[in-house]
Amino acid sequence: MIQRDFYLKRIIHTMWNGEVKVITGIRRCGKSVLLFNLFYEFLLSQGVHEDHIIKIELDQRRYYKFRNPITLCEYVETLILKQKDEKFYLFIDEVQLTTRVADKGNEGIEVSIYDMLNELRAYKNLDVYVTGSNSKGLSKDIATEFRGRATQIYVFPxxxxxxxxxxxxxxxxxxxxxxxxxxxxxxxxxxxxxxxxxxxxxxxxxxxxxxxxxxxxxxxxxxxxxxxxxxxxxxxxxxxxxxxxxxxxxxxxxxxxxxxxxxxxxxxxxxxxxxxxxxxxxxxxxxxxxxxxxxxxxxxxxxxxxxxxxxxxxxxxxxxxxxxxxxxxxxxxxxxxxxxxxxxxxxxxxxxxxxxxxxxxxxxxxxxxxxxxxxxxxxxxxxxxxxxxxxxxxxxxxxxxxxxxxxxxxxxxxxxxxxxxxxx
Structure with missing residues (x-):
């Protein structure tokens, strides 16, 4: 496996910077491997436990329910709030596959993945990383959508x-x-x-x-x-x-x-x-x-x-x-x-x-x-x-x-x- 150190070093440099790390690029260029294999192995080498790395691959059938951003957010919260003194990492693959939904508990206000990721980003014991393949699902103005709290890492072939x-x-x-x-x-x-x-x-x-x-x-x-x-x-x-x-x-x-x-x-x-x-x-x-x-x-x-x-x-x-x-x-x-x-x-x-x-x-x-x-x-x-x-x-x-x-x-x-x- 090619290590892709150029990008891996950039991701490592952004760890725990308080922002959502958005890894973008053309489909099939290696974004998922970079995050779910290379960066994952790096974290393990630094002593991070496997159960402290939350992996959600939205193009896989077993994760389809998490295309609902509220369901995704609530699931992650159940994991990280049990151990507030422990550090967790969240990996979401193909984030553009999420949908906009009505928040029934909040007067039916429409909620997007950006809203939920901004909410998750605020937790001090969670570091968030997502991949996305196009700016139709990931806004062309990522900084605006994440209210100035996103770091974009563009991956080439x-x-x-x-x-x-x-x-x-x-x-x-x-x-x-x-x-x-x-x-x-x-x-x-x-x-x-x-x-x-x-x-x-x-x-x-x-x-x-x-x-x-x-x-x-x-x-x-x-x-x-x-x-x-x-x-x-x-x-x-x-x-x-x-x-x-x-x-x-x-x-x-x-x-x-x-x-x-x-x-x-x-x-x-x-x-x-x-x-x-x-x-x-x-x-x-x-x-x-x-x-x-x-x-x-x-x-x-x-x-x-x-x-x-x-x-x-x-x-x-x-x-x-x-x-x-x-x-x-x-x-x-x-x-x-x-x-x-x-x-x-x-x-x-x-x-x-x-x-x-x-x-x-x-x-x-x-x-x-x-x-x-x-x-x-x-x-x-x-x-x-x-x-x-x-x-x-x-x-x-x-x-x-x-x-x-x-x-x-x-x-x-x-x-x-x-x-x-x-x-x-």
Whole structure:
């Protein structure tokens, strides 16, 4: 079992902080294993007794009754109030499966899981942890729902570093596999390529798409699937709902409303299937409304969506870098700088403007820079910033890292993903 120390350390750091720990992320990325196996084993290793760890898995039939938040709350209270001097831990899996119910003992006021967890959080001898797969069941504004008393821990599929720690061997061969199949943990138990492809395809059609349709009452599943196909084929490219709507209108020979497209994209983001990177004016220090970039949370799911027909390593590499930066907790935007040399007024792109509190770096993703034209193109936008923040080009065609004459750091992708290159 992969230890996932990156996330485990974050959970341990939040123990007994007085807040509800909310572990979110795309379904099947390993949230339950993280909480119910890895963190559970850690607690046992620290001398916590098994009967002081209350585990409720709401997707299991024997726990269905606890989908009623009042029933759940009352059950937990019966356990922890008997031994007020003892510390207890509460684990709830798939908390989005709970329902809103009327509190008959309180004039029929409607009660949600948020109300009950806020109530349980107040007990001094209870530390609360929950997992959830989407922001339809877990509000997009978790801090508000928990009245400012929640710590959110977002879990990604396996990073390349986690993936490689398990399979080992040649780093380049491992990266080729990762760029094709991604990091969904279940894949590590599958040895046959056909089984891996079938698993990812099944996840997409039988889990993610159905989830989005059912939770949002989507009537045009065909349009949803068309948008998913479009975004999968356009990762790392600028687009917007109007452009997508126009493309679909032409393809389907019917008018597709851009507002509908925008809503469907938001549902995909809410399900953690894709994420959106906004464009940021480096000099003007403001955001553009459109167009934006969209990236898949797992590159293997993206490739499966396209039935492995569109394997473009440059765009895949950019998607992986974006996910890695987010996983590390950085704020990531797409940078825009304007080239006004010679009377021109041309916008040029920096793949990523990365912020860590008051620190900032610029990153370009370049699969290879094998011509002077390609090298000039990649360097130009970085040089136009005319500031002193660190500038990095991540490449696949160099064997060692170096600084060029302009002070730009050229970094090998594998070194970046395995933590062998310092960003800040």
């Amino acid at each position: 396996l990073s390349f570093e986690e993936f490689y720690s398990y399979i080992g061997g040649d780093e380049h061969k491992a990266l080729d596999t990762y760029m094709l199949y991604g990091g969904m943990p279940r894949l590590l138990a599958l040895k046959d390529d056909r089984d891996k492809k079938n698993y990812l395809t099944s996840l997409y059609s039988e889990l993610y798409v159905k989830d989005i349709v059912e939770r949002n009452g989507i009537e045009r599943e065909d349009i949803l699937n068309d948008i998913l196909d479009f975004l999968a084929s356009q990762i790392s490219s600028l687009t917007n709902p109007t452009n997508i709507a126009n493309t679909l209108s032409s393809m389907k020979r019917e008018k597709v409303n851009s507002t509908l497209v925008s809503n469907y994209i938001q549902y995909m983001i809410d399900s953690f299937l894709i994420s959106m990177a906004k464009r940021y004016d480096v000099k003007g220090k403001n955001y553009f409304k459109y167009p934006n970039k969209y990236y898949y949370t797992d590159i293997g799911l993206r490739n499966a969506r396209l039935n492995y027909r569109q394997y473009d390593p440059g765009h895949i590499m950019e998607n992986i870098i974006y996910n890695e930066l987010l996983r590390c907790g950085y704020s990531v935007d797409v940078g825009v700088v304007t080239d006004r040399r010679g009377g021109a007024n041309v916008q040029k792109e920096i793949d990523f403007v990365v912020n860590d509190a008051d620190k900032k770096i610029y990153i370009q993703s370049a699969f290879q820079m094998n011509t002077e034209k390609k090298e000039s193109s990649e360097l130009a936008s970085l040089m136009l910033t005319k500031d002193f923040f660190k500038k990095i080009i991540v490449r696949m065609d160099i064997s060692h890292n170096f600084y060029d004459d302009n002070g730009i750091y050229h970094c090998n992708l594998i070194d970046l993903l395995l933590g062998r290159a310092e960003l800040f």
